[in-house]
Amino acid sequence: MIITRLPQPPLRVNISPMKNGQAQVAEIFLDSRMRLVCPPELIPAPGQYLLAHASFSDDPLADPVFFSDSAPEGFVAAPGLPWTPGTKLNLRGPLGHGFAIPASARKVALIAFDDSPERMRGLIPIAFKLGAEVVLVSDVAAQDLPEAVEVQPLQALDEIIQWADFAAFDVARENLPRLAKKLGTGNQLPAQILIRAPMPCGAVAECGVCAVNIHNEWKLICKDGPVFEF
């Protein structure tokens, strides 16, 4: 896998139908996740995202918001967001392609390669519903996981890859070469990967900032991803 950025093409406006709505930050947890209250049609699936702007903020860039867990009247968003309780948000989305665990999966590995595993927490109940075992691989601790989830450090990655029949990864774009090197070329495990990168326009202007080269093809993370077949 070769990962580089596309040269920046001129901005093109290409507005597609999308849902807009409002939300409010209801509470912030100790692990920095936050519970958002929002209309049900705006709740993203695991791996999908919303673009969110705080009302009255003069920051021109929206923040990508990823699902972490279910919650009454909204959902719990993954960490990394800058707001405080009570902040009102303008949302656009859900955007992009999320994870889809194959129905045949019975040994699911969730691998947070370089950050919090919280963007993959929403896959745990889906995997359990399929009757699968779940191992979470991460060097960042996650609170209040179901007891049935086994947690392993990244050091155990090779062993878990041997065990799993499906893997979901979460990795920053700049760390893709490191992950590809770690996995090697002989790995045939069915896998999907959430690639994180700045997504300033969320596919509206095709700015190219989120471009990534996957299997020798240029893709836009905001539109073709952020979850890709790996």
Ligand code: FES
């Ligand atoms: S094309 Fe602008 S963020 Fe992806």
